[in-house]
Amino acid sequence: MPSFAPLQRLVVTVAIIASFVTFLDGTVVTVALPAISRELGGGISTQQWVVDAYLITLSALILLAGSLSDAYGRVRVMRVGLIAFGIASIAVAAAPDPLLLIIARAAQGAAGALLVPSSLALITATMRGELQSRAIGVWTAFTTGAQLIGPLMGGLFVDFLSWRFVFLINVLPIAVTLVLLSRLRLPEHERGVHVDWWSGALCAIGLGALVFALIEQERFGRTAPIIWIPGVVGILLMALFLTRQTRPTALMPLSLFRVRNFGWGNIATLFVYAALSLNGFVIGVYLQQGPGLSATAAGLASLPVTVLMIVLSSRAGAWAGRLGPRLFMTVGPLLMAVGALLLLTVGVDFSYWWQVLPSMFVLGLGLALTVAPLTSAILGAIDERRSGIASAVNNAVSRVAGLLIVAMLSTIVGGTLDLDGFHSAVWVTAALFALGGVVSWIGIRRGPADRATPDDATGRIPPAEATR
Template identity: 80%
Template sequence: MTSASLSTTQRLVIAIAVLASFVTFLDGTVATVALPAISEELGGGLTTQQWVVDAYLITLSALILLAGSVSDAYGRVFVMRIGLIGFGIASVVVGIAFDPVMLIIARAAQGAAGALLVPSSLALITATMRGEIQARGIGVWTAFTTSAQLVGPLLGGLFVDYLSWRFVFLINVLPIAVTLVLLARLQLPEHPKGARVDWLGGILCAAGLGGIVFALIEQPNLGWSAPGIWIPAVLGILLFGLFLGRQSTENSMMPLSLFRIRNFGWGNLATLFVYAALSLNGFVIGVYLQQGAGLGATAAGLASLPMTILMILISSRAGAWAGRLGARLFMTLGPLIMALGALLLLTVSADFDYWWQVLPAMIVMGLGLSLTVAPLTTAILGAIDERRSGIASAINNAVSRVAGLLVVAMLSTIVGGALDLDGFHSAAWVTAALFAVGGVVSWIGIRRPAPEADPETPRPI
C-alpha cells in the first residue's frame, strides 16, 4: 500500500484502528505465558489459570456483537474512546491484583472494554475508505492484529522473566495513551444512527456462555452431580438458546440468515475447530514448557516464534494464491498440515529437548497456519456483500473467541486433571483431531464462487 494512495485522515484512521485492536488481540495471548507465575504468586493452580484466560474471553466473545450495535448507535469514535479508557483502567487493576478473584474480575472487565474496540476500529476503516483502499486497509489491520496474537507469548515471557507478570498487563497503558492522543487529532464527522441496541440479547449471550464455562471449568472439582455445577450448566444452555432464538431477524446482532450463505456458514464452522485447536495448543505450550519442561517464561514464549516468522513470510502470498486457485485447497491443506505438526508434539518426553521435540512441530504448524488464515478470512468475508462486512467480521471474530473459550474451559477434562507429560500428550491428540476436522469441514463445505454469482444469495449448505 503506497502512502500516496491514502489521505492524511485515512492514514490516521489505520494507525488508530491498528493500535486500538492491537492491545485487545495482544491480551488474548500475552497472558498465557504468564499463567505459571500468576498461579505461583496468587495460588489456585490450573483452575485459576483457566479463569484468567476465560474471564477475558467470555466478555469479549459475548459482547463483541453487541458492541457493533453500540458503535452504530452512539458513534464509533465515542465508543472507541470509552473502550480505550475502560481497557486501560482494567489493565491497571489486573496489574495490581492481590488475589485470584480480583484478577479474574478485572480480566472480565478488560474483555468487556476490548469488545468495544474491535468492531469500532474496523468500522472506522470501512467508513473512511472504499474499494481497493478499504481492502488494503483491512489487510493491514488483519496483519497487525494477527501478529499481536503471535508475538504475545514472547512479549509476555520477557516481562515475566525480567520484570514481573504484572507488567504484562501494565504495558497496555502506553499504546492506549498513544491511541487516545491520535484519536483526539482525528477530525471525523460522525452521525450516530440511533440504532436499536439489543441489550437483552447481549445479557443473554454473556450469561449463557458464563454459565456453561463455569460448569466446564469447575466440574472437575465438584463433579457434574453437584447442584453448583449442573444448575449453572442448564441455565447457561437455556439462556444461550434464548439468545439464539432472538437472532432470527435481519436486524438482530447476529443474523442467522447469514449462515445459509455456503462459504460463510461452512467457513465459520471451520473457524470453530481451527481456532479451538490454536487456543488449546497455545495454552498448553505456554504452560507446560514452564511447569513441565522447566523452561523460563521467555524461552516458552520464543517456542512459538517460528510460527510468527512463517506467518510474516508466507501469509500474504497464501492470500494471493487463494485468490487464483480458490480458498478451499488452502483451508483444507493448512489445517491438515497443522494436525501433523500437533502430532509431532507426541515426541516430547521426560528427557526434554526443544530443538528436536518442539521446534519441528512449531515449523510445521506455522506453515499450516500461514496457508490457512488469509484464505479463511477471504472465503468468509468474500461470501458477504461489502455492506455487511462489518457484522460478518464481528461474527467470525466472535466464533473464533468462543472456540478458544470453550476449549480452555474443557482443559482439565482434556488433560486428565493435570498438565503433566501425559496431559500434554492428550492435548496434542485433541489438538490434532480439531485441526483435522477443520480441514475436512473446509473440503466438504467451501466452494469457489462463480464470478457472476451474487455473493449474498443464500445457497444450500
C-alpha cells in the same frame, strides 16, 4: 503498506494497533499463569479462570459491540473501548487476590469487545475487493503476530520484573491509537441500527454459566448441584438467545449464515481457533511446568510462528484475493494438524530443537496460509453496511471457540497438565485443525458471487443470493 491511499493507510494502521491491544493481552497472559498461580494460589482452576474471565465477556459482548459499532460509529465506539481497556488493565495489574484479578480480567474483556469489530469494520467499510483482501492480510500479519509474540513479551516481564507488568504492556499502544483516532475523519452519525440489549445479556450470562460448570466440574464433580444447575441454566439461556436471533432486529442475524462463505467460514473458524487456543495454552504452561523452561524461553518457543506470520500473511491475503480462499483455507489447517502432531515427539528427555521447533515451523506456515484468506472470505461475503456485525459475529465465534476449549482443558488433559495430558491435548488440537480444513474444502467457494446484502428492514437475505 502496499498501494494504499493515505486515508486507507491510516485506517489500516488504526485497525492494527487497536486490535493489537486485545490480541496481545489475550495471549501475553499465557506464560504468566504459573507465576500468578504461585503468588495468588488456586492451581489450574485459577489459571483457567484468568484466561476465561477475559474470554467470557469478550465473546459474549463482542456481538453487542458490533451492533454498537454499526449504530454509533466505529471511531466513537473504539475510543470508548480503548479508554476502558486501559483502566481495566491497571486494575488487573494491581489485583491483590484471585477474585479481584478475575473480576478485573472480565472488565478487560468487556472493553476489548468494543475494539475488534470496530477495527475490522473500518477496513471492510472503506475497502472492497482485492484491496480489502490485501488490507486484511496486512492486518492479519500484525495482529496475529501480536498474539504470537505476546508469550515472548510476557515471559520477559515475568522473568525480569513481575507478572503484574505483563498487563501494562498495552498502555503505549492505547495512547498511540487514541492520537491516530483524532486524525481519522469518517462519518460518525447514528445509523438507526437497533441494539438488542436483552440478547447481549442472555449471551453473557449463558456463556458464563456454561463455562463455570465446565471449569469447576473437576473440583466439585459433575453431579454436584453447583455444577449441573449452572450448566442447565447456561444451555437454556443460550437456546433462548438463539431463538431471539430469528427476530428482524437480531443481535446476531442468523440470516447472515445463509450466505455460503460466511456460514461455512465461521464453522471453520470455530475449529481452527479452538485448536489455536488449546495449542497456545498447553505449550505456554507445559514448557514451564514440565521441562522447567523459564517464562522467557517458553515465550520464545513460538517465535518461528510469529516470523512466518509476519512474512507470509499479507502475501497469502493477496494470493487469496486473486485465486480464491478455498485452497488456502483447506491446505493451511491441514498443515497445522501435521504441525500439531509433531509435538507428540515431546518426551521425558526434552529437546526444544528436535521436538518443538519443527512443529513451530509447520504450524507457522499453515497459520500464515489460513488466517487472512479465512477472514477475507467471511467478511467479503457480507455487504459493507453490515460489516460491523459481520466482523463481530466472526470474532465472537473465534473467541467462544477458545473460551470453551480452555474451559474443557481439565477434561482433555485428565486433570493435570503432565506429559500424558500434553499428548492428549496435542491429539485434540490436531483433530480440530483437520476438521477446519475439511469444512473449508466442503463449504467455501470463490468470492463476490457469494456476497449478499441482508435487507436493512427484515435482516433476510434474498433466496437467490443466499443459496448461490
